[in-house]
Amino acid sequence: MEKRASDNGFLGFSGKVILLALVLLVLGDHVNGTRNAATSAERDLEIERKLKLMNKPAVKSIQSEDGDIIDCVDINKQPAFDHPLLKNHKIQMRPSMDEKVNEEAASSNSTVRQLWRKSGSCPEGTIPIRRVQKSHLLRAPSLENYGMKGKHVPNSMNDLNSRMYADAVLLTQGYRYNGVHANINVWNPYVEADDEYTSAQIWVVNGPYYLQDTIQTGWTVNPTVYGDKRTRFFSYWLSNTTGCYDLFCSGFVQTSSEIALGGAIEPISTGQQQNEITLSIALDTSGSNWWLVFNNKTNIGYWPSSLFIYLFGAATTVFWGGEVYSQRLGTPHTLTAMGSGNFAGYRFGRSCFMSQIRIRDNSLVWKYPEWVSTYQSQYNCYDVLNDKEYSADPFFYFGGPGRNDRCP
Ligand SMILES: *[C@@H]1O[C@H](CO)[C@@H](O)[C@H](O)[C@H]1NC(C)=O
Ligand SMILES: *[C@@H]1O[C@H](CO)[C@@H](O)[C@H](O)[C@H]1NC(C)=O
Ligand SMILES: *[C@@H]1O[C@H](CO)[C@@H](O)[C@H](O)[C@H]1NC(C)=O
Numbered sequence: 001m002e003k004r005a006s007d008n009g010f011l012g013f014s015g016k017v018i019l020l021a022l023v024l025l026v027l028g029d030h031v032n033g034t035r036n037a038a039t040s041a042e043r044d045l046e047i048e049r050k051l052k053l054m055n056k057p058a059v060k061s062i063q064s065e066d067g068d069i070i071d072c073v074d075i076n077k078q079p080a081f082d083h084p085l086l087k088n089h090k091i092q093m094r095p096s097m098d099e100k101v102n103e104e105a106a107s108s109n110s111t112v113r114q115l116w117r118k119s120g121s122c123p124e125g126t127i128p129i130r131r132v133q134k135s136h137l138l139r140a141p142s143l144e145n146y147g148m149k150g151k152h153v154p155n156s157m158n159d160l161n162s163r164m165y166a167d168a169v170l171l172t173q174g175y176r177y178n179g180v181h182a183n184i185n186v187w188n189p190y191v192e193a194d195d196e197y198t199s200a201q202i203w204v205v206n207g208p209y210y211l212q213d214t215i216q217t218g219w220t221v222n223p224t225v226y227g228d229k230r231t232r233f234f235s236y237w238l239s240n241t242t243g244c245y246d247l248f249c250s251g252f253v254q255t256s257s258e259i260a261l262g263g264a265i266e267p268i269s270t271g272q273q274q275n276e277i278t279l280s281i282a283l284d285t286s287g288s289n290w291w292l293v294f295n296n297k298t299n300i301g302y303w304p305s306s307l308f309i310y311l312f313g314a315a316t317t318v319f320w321g322g323e324v325y326s327q328r329l330g331t332p333h334t335l336t337a338m339g340s341g342n343f344a345g346y347r348f349g350r351s352c353f354m355s356q357i358r359i360r361d362n363s364l365v366w367k368y369p370e371w372v373s374t375y376q377s378q379y380n381c382y383d384v385l386n387d388k389e390y391s392a393d394p395f396f397y398f399g400g401p402g403r404n405d406r407c408p
């Protein structure tokens with residue numbers, strides 16, 4: 001700007017405007033200077049305090065090419081043990097039912113990997129934790145609620161937040177479910193604004209509609225939480241007012257040294273190549289822990305049932321599908337997409353899908369649910385198709401572009 005002004009030899013009209021703006025800025029700064037410096041120093045201090053609280057000392061740190069730093073933290077010093085209920089918790093390294101959480105659930109041919117693993121691995125006895133960096137907190141609208149999301153479950157009556165969520169899901173309810181499973185097709189949908197997110201996920205739910213406990217997992221593009229627009233593997237839990245994504249709060253007990261919650265995943269699907277992650281959430285036979293299993297072979301860790309009020313022994317509702325969060329779901333509608341960004345009707349290769357949809361009930365057999373239904377809150381913007389036509393095992397397609405001719 002300065003260079004152009006001096007090149008021109010004199011200030012044109014726009015130059016004068018800019019100069020005036022600069023003068024005002026400097027004057028303004030002078031007047032507010034002390035106060036601004038004080039508040040920004042305070043915020044800096046607050047951020048430093050929060051970082052110290054959230055990040056645990058690392059045995060080893062890995063710089064990933066996506067900008068993440070993965071800290072390998074002593075498994076006995078992980079965030080879970082800060083939880084008052086877990087002070088004397090004896091860590092369980094395997095589900096009590098043995099490691100065959102999904103034997104009948106299905107197979108996984110997943111080629112999806114976490115990006116950070118290209119740059120190293122965590123030694124045994126440690127767990128990989130994605131470090132919260134200052135730049136992440138600087139983007140966060142609130143430090144207090146960092147790593148949390150609003151209370152919302154699809155198709156829930158009387159949900160005060162429902163106007164800020166769009167859902168396109170398959171659901172089952174009515175039985176007592178102690179396991180859920182699906183392959184989730186991986187994409188990188190467009191997210192228009194930094195305060196919005198999109199996800200493809202499984203929800204496990206129990207409790208009355210005003211106080212539902214939930215565990216969720218899948219992939220998400222969520223700049224508020226992760227500071228970028230990469231597709232990331234996530235978990236989430238909420239019981240009343242307590243819970244968070246990944247390991248942002250204490251509660252989830254991680255046992256795996258291989259998978260970092262919140263870590264970026266690749267490769268993304270293209271027209272030629274479909275890539276999936278396989279995820280299961282399953283209660284162990286003792287009923288004490290909900291295990292999270294990645295790609296049908298890695299037990300990532302568990303949520304002790306004692307964290308929950310209702311999600312104890314079983315879930316009563318399960319959802320599979322997409323969620324978009326935005327404050328612009330009216331007109332004009334956000335351009336934030338769900339799934340692949342295409343509507344469900346484009347099917348395989350172009351639409352996002354879930355396959356090998358399974359639940360497990362008291363019979364302890366993994367099976368396609370006896371009863372399913374679909375729900376779409378804004379079918380002109382994001383829709384669903386539970387496709388039983390082309391294979392014995394239904395494919396559930398979902399997604400959409402957000403704003404389009406039908407969804408102005
Ligand atoms: C899925 O997991 C089960 C249990 O570990 C295993 O028997 C099965 O072979 C797995 N499938 C694939 C394709 O990895
Ligand atoms: C996994 O790959 C094998 C061999 O290519 C194939 O037969 C099988 O159907 C695949 N399973 C899934 C779930 O895609
Ligand atoms: C839910 O949280 C609120 C606020 O923290 C608390 O007052 C209430 O007792 C909690 N409800 C249950 C059932 O724990």
